[in-house]
Amino acid sequence: MNAPTLQDIREAAIRIAPLAHRTPVLTSRGLDEICGAQAFFKCENLQRTGSFKIRGASNAILALSDDEVRGGVVTHSSGNHASAVACAARHRGIRADIVVPNNTPKAKQETAAGFGGEIHLCEPTLAARQAAVDTIQQRTGATMVHPYDNPLVIAGQGTAALELLADIPDLDAVAAPVSGGGLLSGTAIAATGLKPGIQVFGAEPERADDACRSFHSGKLEPLLTSDTIADGLRAALCQRTLDVIRAQVTDILTVSEAQIIEAMKLIWRYLKIVVEPSGAVPFAMLMAHRERFAGRRVGLILSGGNLDLEKLPWQT
Amino acid sequence: MNAPTLQDIREAAIRIAPLAHRTPVLTSRGLDEICGAQAFFKCENLQRTGSFKIRGASNAILALSDDEVRGGVVTHSSGNHASAVACAARHRGIRADIVVPNNTPKAKQETAAGFGGEIHLCEPTLAARQAAVDTIQQRTGATMVHPYDNPLVIAGQGTAALELLADIPDLDAVAAPVSGGGLLSGTAIAATGLKPGIQVFGAEPERADDACRSFHSGKLEPLLTSDTIADGLRAALCQRTLDVIRAQVTDILTVSEAQIIEAMKLIWRYLKIVVEPSGAVPFAMLMAHRERFAGRRVGLILSGGNLDLEKLPWQT
Numbered sequence: 007m008n009a010p011t012l013q014d015i016r017e018a019a020i021r022i023a024p025l026a027h028r029t030p031v032l033t034s035r036g037l038d039e040i041c042g043a044q045a046f047f048k049c050e051n052l053q054r055t056g057s058f059k060i061r062g063a064s065n066a067i068l069a070l071s072d073d074e075v076r077g078g079v080v081t082h083s084s085g086n087h088a089s090a091v092a093c094a095a096r097h098r099g100i101r102a103d104i105v106v107p108n109n110t111p112k113a114k115q116e117t118a119a120g121f122g123g124e125i126h127l128c129e130p131t132l133a134a135r136q137a138a139v140d141t142i143q144q145r146t147g148a149t150m151v152h153p154y155d156n157p158l159v160i161a162g163q164g165t166a167a168l169e170l171l172a173d174i175p176d177l178d179a180v181a182a183p184v185s186g187g188g189l190l191s192g193t194a195i196a197a198t199g200l201k202p203g204i205q206v207f208g209a210e211p212e213r214a215d216d217a218c219r220s221f222h223s224g225k226l227e228p229l230l231t232s233d234t235i236a237d238g239l240r241a242a243l244c245q246r247t248l249d250v251i252r253a254q255v256t257d258i259l260t261v262s263e264a265q266i267i268e269a270m271k272l273i274w275r276y277l278k279i280v281v282e283p284s285g286a287v288p289f290a291m292l293m294a295h296r297e298r299f300a301g302r303r304v305g306l307i308l309s310g311g312n313l314d315l316e317k318l319p320w321q322t
Numbered sequence: 323m324n325a326p327t328l329q330d331i332r333e334a335a336i337r338i339a340p341l342a343h344r345t346p347v348l349t350s351r352g353l354d355e356i357c358g359a360q361a362f363f364k365c366e367n368l369q370r371t372g373s374f375k376i377r378g379a380s381n382a383i384l385a386l387s388d389d390e391v392r393g394g395v396v397t398h399s400s401g402n403h404a405s406a407v408a409c410a411a412r413h414r415g416i417r418a419d420i421v422v423p424n425n426t427p428k429a430k431q432e433t434a435a436g437f438g439g440e441i442h443l444c445e446p447t448l449a450a451r452q453a454a455v456d457t458i459q460q461r462t463g464a465t466m467v468h469p470y471d472n473p474l475v476i477a478g479q480g481t482a483a484l485e486l487l488a489d490i491p492d493l494d495a496v497a498a499p500v501s502g503g504g505l506l507s508g509t510a511i512a513a514t515g516l517k518p519g520i521q522v523f524g525a526e527p528e529r530a531d532d533a534c535r536s537f538h539s540g541k542l543e544p545l546l547t548s549d550t551i552a553d554g555l556r557a558a559l560c561q562r563t564l565d566v567i568r569a570q571v572t573d574i575l576t577v578s579e580a581q582i583i584e585a586m587k588l589i590w591r592y593l594k595i596v597v598e599p600s601g602a603v604p605f606a607m608l609m610a611h612r613e614r615f616a617g618r619r620v621g622l623i624l625s626g627g628n629l630d631l632e633k634l635p636w637q638t
Contacts, residue, residue: 032368275596278368315590
């Protein structure tokens with residue numbers, strides 16, 4: 007398959023049930039007053055491994071045949087997909103090699119290693135990531151579990167929206183952060199499949215806005231900068247995710263670094279949960295583009311909560 | 323009544339239902355490995371107003387007659403009870419005057435003011451708190467809602483343990499932080515009432531250890547220092563709470579400042595939730611006294627999540 011269907015996402019939900027938590031949906035009157043909308047936070051920071059990534063990784067790894075996992079699995083990831091692949095591989099009893107850019111927060115590297123993944127550091131470019139994966143595959147014969155250019159991964163990520171809409175059926179819109187587009191694609195397929203007419207938004211940092219530009223131009227635009235504080239959103243769309251997003255997403259809206267930090271701090275303060283910068287991007291979008299969402303009921307995929315606690319972004 | 327009964331706590335649960343959330347119970351394999359026990363965190367940091375205090379304050383305020391609230395309510399509090407009284411008073415449509423020691427974190431002062439409470443700063447001693455309350459009462463005729471020396475407040479606080487044991491019935495022990503003893507008294511009455519033979523522990527900072535000393539001597543011992551980082555635990559027991567605790571609590575165990583900070587950081591990192599220092603004290607106890615809890619199933623009242631996010635205790 008090229009892109010998964012709603013049925014694939016439903017099957018993913020059954021397949022990943024032994025590994026992934028059903029996460030809660032939190033709300034806050036205080037945050038609703040601040041953003042002028044009604045926000046429903048799907049708390050994937052409380053997910054196993056600290057992010058939604060376990061959904062896609064475990065769906066892909068559990069669906070592989072015994073033959074396909076003989077050499078283990080390999081992937082590249084700026085952090086959360088790394089932990090997810092390591093966790094799912096351990097669950098299946100196979101080896102996981104993980105290529106991690108050397109600018110990934112230490113907390114994320116340690117978490118992945120803690121699940122038993124073998125970490126290989128590389129330069130922080132997509133080319134260097136792929137080269138390192140190729141080298142490992144030649145040596146071990148491992149199967150690549152791509153962080154987003156994989157229909158099983160996309161189907162797994164879509165299970166978060168499936169649960170969100172089961173808990174809060176009367177949403178006007180859903181929003182997810184966008185990096186490589188796996189989460190946004192899965193969210194769009196699940197949400198529009200369950201509820202035709204629902205709006206689906208991608209939320210993206212201005213400083214990694216390839217998805218916004220690609221969405222509007224219709225072709226894959228290069229990532230020009232990748233130094234956003236939202237360290238989970240430094241990858242670029244692929245043709246597979248761009249096709250889904252062009253077909254099923256309402257719009258992709260961008261936010262500034264300052265807006266991400268402000269949103270993150272408000273979530274910590276009002277919801278009392280630890281969210282990483284990437285996970286705060288959809289709420290930042292709600293505040294930055296409030297005219298689009300005034301008074302509406304918006305589900306936000308709060309993607310993860312892994313970050314270094316030594317220094318927080320709002321601290322000078 | 324002098325001390326509430328299990329039946330009073332059950333009635334409190336019904337009375338406060340319109341105001342208090344039923345909070346989730348979280349677990350973490352990682353934290354269980356670290357402490358060597360099975361910990362069940364009753365997340366009162368996710369409670370309305372950010373702490374368990376809304377339970378006792380709303381039970382007391384909703385139980386008062388119209389005549390008793392004509393002059394509004396008044397209280398003194400190092401923070402969380404202040405917000406709780408302000409929130410419950412606003413719900414009932416009455417005035418709340420709140421006396422707050424001037425060493426209370428700014429975040430807690432602002433939260434209380436945000437609920438419509440009138441804040442009056444005083445010196446950080448119990449004598450100064452009481453004097454300020456007396457002055458306000460003489461002027462307004464307000465009814466005092468004591469933070470813990472009040473059976474309705476104690477009954478309200480006990481509703482957290484009621485919910486915890488309903489969700490996780492097979493606990494070997496429950497633990498709560500202890501300051502004035504309202505939460506610990508209510509927890510003990512609820513837990514031993516529901517499950518005779520269950521052990522109940524108070525967890526207290528070494529630097530505010532009056533409850534531990536009073537528990538062992540049998541009489542009210544003075545608070546010698548009150549500069550612990552656990553700013554919610556700087557009050558001392560009263561005769562009413564000491565009597566309940568002596569009769570129904572298994573032991574009170576103390577922890578160092580470093581242990582509180584370590585426990586707090588671990589909770590942030592593994593549970594992805596924001597807990598204030600006071601709320602981390604029971605988990606600090608589990609780690610500091612691990613021989614007492616090895617392999618046992620222990621419910622911990624994670625009391626609150628209100629703190630200044632500008633500088634965290636583990637940051638130098």
